[in-house]
Each structure stands twice: as structure tokens, then as C-alpha cells.
Amino acid sequence: MRAVVMHAPRDVRVEDVADPVVQKPTDAIIRLAATCICGSDLWPYRGTDEVSEPLRMGHEYCGTVEEVGADVHDIEVGDFVIGSFFASDNTCEICRAGYQTSCIHREVLGTSGGAQAQRMRVPLADGTLVATPGQPDPELIPSLLAASDVLGTGWFGAVAAEAGPGKTVAVIGDGAVGLCAVLAAKQLGAERVIISSRHADRQALARELGATDVLSERGEAFITKVKELTDGLGAHSAVEAVGTHESMHQAIGATRAGGHVGFVGVLHDVAITGEDIFMTHVHLHGGPAPVRRFLPELVQLIWDRKIDPGKVFDLTLPLDGAAEGYQAMDQRRATKVLLTV
Template identity: 70%
Template sequence: MRGVVMHEPGDVRVEERDDPEIVEPTDAIVKLTATCICGSDLWPYRGVEPADHVLMGHEYVGVVEEVGSQVTNVKVGDFVVGSFVISDNTCEICRSGYQSGCVHREFVHAGIGTQADKARIPYADGTLVATPGQPDPELIPSLLAASDVLGTGWYGAVAAEAGPGKTVAVVGDGAVGLMAVLAAKQLGAERIIAMSRHPERQELARFYGATDIIEERGDAGVEKIKELTGGLGAHSVVEAVGTQEAVMQAIGATRPGGHMGFVGVSHDVKVPGIELFFAGIHTEGGPAPVRRFLPDLIRLIWDRKIDPGKVFDLTLPLDQAAEGYKAMDERRATKVLLTL
């Protein structure tokens, strides 16, 4: 089968690899229908994280091809969506809704790699969720989005306690930020402020429910949010970037007692304790427990209530994965879907 390998930062190749096989009785082999490139894949691509012959990809939908002897929740032929974090979904942490902190947690991007024809998914029962049937092709991008980018944006909005009567600000106009806008809208937020300076992303943010757009960043962005909120700051802020500036902007934009959900993967961020202390806010974040939300998200997609798939603005065959990375790196694409 084919698989995407990053030889070193900037060097992405599609290579022939051995087909995956069942190793543990809790495994499943999934023949992938579609996969994609994540904003977080750009960190190693740009050399911010190391990359030495790494199998890439952690977002996936596909059809179950084989299951281990202990797998009971999904069966051969099922169309499944999986989280980007492996979880048993039975441990105490999973049962509390934090499957991304499962005692058996394993990151799909670290050793599995779903930018490929097939993937072995450990703890299939706790990681995969079957759709109600075989999906219409037009639903594939949205179901794929649920695997990470939608689930992550959704978690950001939930962590920020977006809801009725709330003003929600979203820092970051990448795919996750846009999905956080969608989530805030679905969760009933009264006002949704998207921070973006890219016209096409502003447009998509408005499509997903943004009521206001702020182009300023950093302290100026914080001031602008305060202007829009009677000087108080937003009730809920989603941080979907992961840089020092974005994190401090999110903290500063949250009103005292408000909630900041952070889902941008932190890079070289150091939060000054004294600023967090005097902000007087709640924070919650980390790798999203996508598995918690998957059944609801699949239902919303299946019923055509949401259209997260629009976040993919470039579709390429897997063989052109390198071009997909390049397009995202150069910001010519927000998110690239790879067909198989």
C-alpha cells in the first residue's frame, strides 16, 4: 500500500509500504476512503518539530476491512470515523469524557499514520464510531473533518463554555478556528467574533456563524474585543493557534470569570503565571477528546445540520500529498483533503 512519509522537514514523499496487519485482538484494519493534512502537520514540515522518516496523518474515515477477535462495536464493512487519539473508552478517564487522556492513549500521528491506503487502529472499539450506513460521497469531507478538525474546534468551544447568551471570540482562522465558530453557533452563542485578516477565511467564518470580524492582533485585538463587549472581554474565548501571541491574546480577551478553551498545539509558549493569576479566568484545553463528541457530530452531519466539509478548499489524490503540504505551508489552502 501507499503511505506518506516525511523524510525531513519540507520533504514529503508517497512511498510503497507493507500493508498493516492485526497485532492485538483489539485492533481493526481500516481501508481509508479519505484522509487529509492537518495544520499541525505543518509544525514538522516547517522544522518546528523534528521529522525523520515519519509516517504522516492522523485524520481518517474508511471501511473496516478486518477486526481482531475482541472487537465487538464495529464490524467488517462498517464505515467508520475515528479520533486522532486512540482510546479504550472504558477507563475512568475516558468515562469522565476525556478520552484524549485515556490510560491507553496513543496518538495516531505518532506511529500509525493515516495518510495511507490502510491503517491499523488499536482499541478499535473505543476509538472508531460507525456511521448509520454507507455515506453519500458528498458527506465524506464532513465526516473526515469530524475526525480531528471539527472535533477539536468543537472541544475548544465546549471548553470555552460557548452557549446561549454568550459572546464567543475565536483566535485563529485556520480550519480549527473556523470549526470553533461553527461549534459556537451550534451551541447557541449569541455573538461570535472571529479574528481573521484573510478575506476568504472571513467569508467562511461568516458562513459558519461569525457575527463580527476583528482584523487586529495582539494587544490591539484584545482592545477591539473589549470595545465590542462593554469593556469586559468575551465570556468565552477559543485559542486555536498555539503561539505565544495567540495564547496571550486569548487570555487577555477573556473577561474575569470567563472561560478560555485552548486547542492550538502549544509551541514555545510560556504563560506568565502572574498574568494568568490576575486574569481570573477558567482555562481548559489540550488534545481534544474527539471520541466524546463523535456520535453527536456524525448525527449532525448525517442529518445535514452542519457542513464542516466546506473547510477543505483543496482536494488532491494521495499521490500528490507533497503538493498539498506545500499549498498549506504557503497558505494557498486552509485544509487539504487527500483522496484514495
């Protein structure tokens, strides 16, 4: 089969690799309907994360089950499924508390072959995968794919920030996760949603997804503007969807005393001192999003056509065009690239 392999920074190739096989009785093999490139894939692409050997890429996926192991009972051959970027049993005490990405038996999907491929092996299939109510119409596939990561991650960011009715939510980051956090905050009932963005296309989509205010300011200027819009208090909630030192401090600074910051950007060189948070009474909560917690609800919302997170995909390419997709996202010519399989 064909799969995306990163050999070094900015060296992405689509190569012939061995088809996946069932290795454990809890595995499933799925044929992908679509996959995509994540903003976090750009960290190794840009050389921020080391690439010491050829690396199979991708962790966002949806598709049809082709084979299951002997101990898979809830997922069946022929099901159309979506899963999280971490495999989890969904039964351990940590999973039952809603933190499947910290499952005591978790597996990173990359260890079983990346999702930017024609087929993939999914460990712990019963706990990881969620089946749709039936076979989806083709126009739903981009949104179902988004649920695999960026929608679930943005949703967790909003939940961790305790977005809700009557609240003002500030979103730092206008990538796919930030845009999905806007959608989530709106769905959770936020009264006002403020996003930081300097890109006209992303600004327009943010408004379409529920943003009430779009600010081009960053850093201290953004913090000042948010406080001006909130009677000097700051937002009740902030979602940090970038993962840099600057974006984290922007989120904390824009949040009022006693407010909540949900951080879901993959952190790189972020330093927070006790002084940064002691005098602010700001609550911090986040980490790798437990997408599996939200998947049943998100799949149903998409199925009922109540939300359309697939709008974050603004460039579609065939799998063999993956290198072009990485370039487009790296150069900010695309927000998020969907790869057809």
C-alpha cells in the same frame, strides 16, 4: 500500499509501504475513503518539530472496516467508521470522564502507521471508532473526515470555553480548527461570535459558519477591539486555536474577568505566568481534544445535514499529490487539504 512519509523538513514523499495487519486482537484494519493534512503536520514540515527519521504522516481518517481482531465486538467488517487521532478504550475511568485523549491505554495513531495512506491499523477499535448509521453519500465524506479532528477539536475548544446561549465568543485562529470553533460556538447557542482573520476567503467562510464579527486586528489591537464590542468587558469565552505565545495571550486578554479560555492549538513556546491570570479570574482549560467524546453527536449532526464542516477543505488532491498539498498549506494557499485515496 501507498503512504505519505516525511523524510526531513519540506521533504514529503508518497511511497510504497507494507500493508497494515492485525497485530492485537483489539485492532481493526480500515480502507480509507479520504484523509487530509493537518495544521499540526506543518510543525515538522517547517522544522519546528524535529524529524530524526522517516515519519509516516497523518492522523485524520474515515473509511470502511476490512478486518477486525478477535476481541472486536462493536465494530464490524463493512462498517463505515470515523475515529480520533488517539486510540482509546473508552471504558477506563478517565475515558468515562470524557477525556479519551488521556486514556490510560491510549495509543497515538502514528505509532500504528499514519492515516495519510490507503489503509491503516486502528488499535482499540471498539473504543476508538464510531460507525455511521449506514453507508454515507459521497458528499458527506469531507464532513465526516473533518469530525475526526478539526471539528472535534474546535468543538472541544468551544465546550472548554463554556460557549453557550447569550454569550460572546472570541476565536483566535482562522485555520480549520478556528473555523470549526466558530461553527461549534454557533451550534452551542452563542449570541455573538468574533473571529480574528486577515484572509478574505476565510473571513467569508467564518461568516457562513456563524461568525457575527470578523476582525483583522491582532494582538493588543484585537483585544482592544473586542472590549469595544463588549462594553469594555471582553468576551465571555475565547477559543485559542493556534498554539503560540502571542495567540494564547491574545485569548486571555480578550476574555472578561471570570470568563473562560479553551485552548486547543498545539502549544509551542507558550509561557504563562501566575500574574497573567491571577488578577483576571480567567479560567483556562484545554489540551489535546477528546474528539471521541463528541463523535457520536457530531456524526449524527452531519448525517442529518445540520452542519457541514467539510467546507473547511478548500483544496482536494489525490494521495500522490500530498507534497503539493503540504506546500499549499505552508504557503497559505489552502486552509486545509483533503487527500482522496
